[in-house]
Amino acid sequence: MRTALVLLFLLAVASVPGSMLPQHGTDPAKVGQYISQHPLLGPILNRFSLFDVFAAPWFAAIYLLLFLSLAGCVLPRAFRLAVSARAQPPVAPQRPARLPFGWRRETSLSPQAALAAAEHLLAGKRFRLRTGDGWLAAEKGYLRETGNLVFHIALLGLLTAIGLGAVFGYKADVILTEGDGFANTVAAYDQYHPGRAVAPGDLQPFSVWLDGFHASYIESGPLRGEPSSFSAAIRYQARPGAATHRYDLQVNRPLNIDGAKVYLIGHGYAPVFRVTDGHGQVALDQAVPFLPAGSSDFTSEGVVKVPDAHPLQLGFVGVFLPTAVDAGGRLTSAFPAPMNPAVSLVSYAGDLGLDSGAPQSVYALDTARMRRLPIAPRPLLPGQSMKLPNGAGTVTFTGYRQWISVQATYDPGRFPALVSAVVAIAGLLLSFLVRRRRLFVRVSPAGPGCDVEFGGLARSDVAGGFEEEFAALTSELGSALPAAPEPAPQAPDSAPPADGSRGQSATTSEDRK
């Protein structure tokens, strides 16, 4: 338990840099920015994987150690539990009243009757009992060991469940424009992160179509422009030829298909362009997803590439403004909803460089072999066109559609992980809160009745509640054992009566020391 907790603590400390520094996994752009801003520190941090903490070898080392320690602990602990499950409480000491908690009384009952009364009381409290000649030993709190073992096994189960998800699960992202659809295949995804054991054929054969997307925003007050709801109307098919269902996909409302889940992750605008080239042919007529630039007004940026334009290929760098307003000669967006959509384009002609074979981002224009056309960008409203100079063609902003980014995940370990976590916590609480305690009773004949000594100790008393339990037990025992009618003349080794009450005394080890 201690090793496991120390390693858990180490895991916690090791995860601190992962929460303070930008991480490759969540925001690679920020990592690059950080490294360029800290030319001295950045590369050193990078060398020690501090920008990818949760995939770093030293992080893996800690949780593998944790795994090993748990696995190594479970077997011996199981043996110990099996032994203690059948273990008998130890023989009562000669003078139980001298234990950390002690009590004695002279009673009119016979030794056998007194012992039977004590046995009845303790058995009723579900103590494990062992009796001998004139003595009784009781023990309780074995659940502590059980809790300890359960915690170890469940933690092992949790790590296994996480591993299960990493090996047999997958995660994939795709941008979906209104009117389009995708099938759950590797080729359809923009990003695809399969687990080690996932083959392309293992993906569930579902398909999803986006019919429409609606975002609403707060229109007045101090929170104006903050989003208030997102909703995507989709249709899906569990497998080709199966029935088509409709679903309202929302944040916090994923779609579950055959164990795979489809999430609404993001959204944006895709202005639709029609480009006529220098030969008068329509070289492009489609919606081009623009990415939000990060501001709350949803100004979006994007690139239009027209490789089919002749004689020269065309390219545009554009800005989409959902609610365009003229702010002192500068065009900005005043609201994230499309109340007055406009687009502004900078035009290039030349070679897009797509044939070179080098991979290109669809969101960046390589202008190395292109020439900027001498035409000032001006805002185009839906339906408006811009004639390019030198007979290069015409570009028309015909309208806009919206896109959503969708994530499909499959994680077979999520339910086992939940169960393991709950069981681990339950085991941990058991082992923290249950106290292991022993009680002993010894009776010896004295006068007409007998002398009863009662003592106890807690092997682990975290909450400090044992003295109350002991006090409650002594009072119950006291009422079960009627006091001797008169003080015995020669009570052996009897302490002077405390508190003026007769024939009995309560002691603590502190008093005796």
Added chain:
Amino acid sequence: MPVNIGLARLSDHLLLLTVVVYSLAMLAYAGELAYGRRRVKAAAPQREPELALARASAGAATAVTAQAGDGAASAASTSGGAGTAPPRPAAPAGPWVRAALALTAVGLSAHVLGILTRGLAAHRVPWGNMYEFVTAITCGAVIVYLVLVLRYRAHFLGLFVMVPVVLGLGLCATVLYTAAGPLMPALHSYWIAIHVTAAVISSGIFMVAATTTVLYLLADRHARLVAAGVPGAVGGIMRRLPQPQVLDRLAYRTVVFGFPIWTFAVIAGAIWADQAWGRYWGWDPKETWAFITWVVYAGFLHARATAGWRGRKAAFIQLAAFGCLIFNLVGVNLWVTGLHSYAGIS
């Protein structure tokens, strides 16, 4: 649905009233410490809260006091180690304490009403941004304190709980203030009522536990100074506090109560994360610090169960855990960007 402006304004006024009344309560608690009458003279001046603690914590122990003089009672009272004073009915609370408790109750009513009206004004769970988190956590702390007063007569905590509560609410009214409004879509889930409520309640509990632990450390230092015979150590405010063991045990029980709720908050958060983001655990800064907080509190519970780590060392671990909790609330919300960017403060 639009925000109900009238209710939102009422909520703001109620919370301002809360700060004022709590401040008065704080003064009354301070008055009790400074001028309140001595509790019990002579033999065991500081035993009462402890006895109340012992009596209330186990139902069966009440039977012990009923049979006072039976010997069993003195077994119950030996935990302090020192005396064999038989339990006596606790002295009635003095006028300062009664005034302070009444003010606390009035303040709490305004506090609860302020939170309720905020929720009604915005038609949602009233903990969706930093302002509302702090308002709710301080409310939780005051409720926990009053429960401890009822169960353990722990009104000696009053001043020390009220100081952070008033400071927190003061920050709410000034720095953290956010107008009532609807939730961002990422929070549109019934899980907010489960996950955030559990986090808020456990934070309130841990806040009271940490306050008690600070008092424990002070009382412990004082007790050691007195034991060492340092002149001038005897007397002062510390004489009005219960014995260190009593504070230690009270703090421990409070953490034991809060820990499962915090654990539940983390697990509920993981389930919600699976619903909202497609993974149950992603080492988001908030998740990371919730995990760190959990591990350090688990470390505290383990330390308490380990010989040699009890007392001061365990107390420092608990304070470190509370530090992690506060960093997760303040630091992660305000300075670290992550998925949990709900502070509503720009």
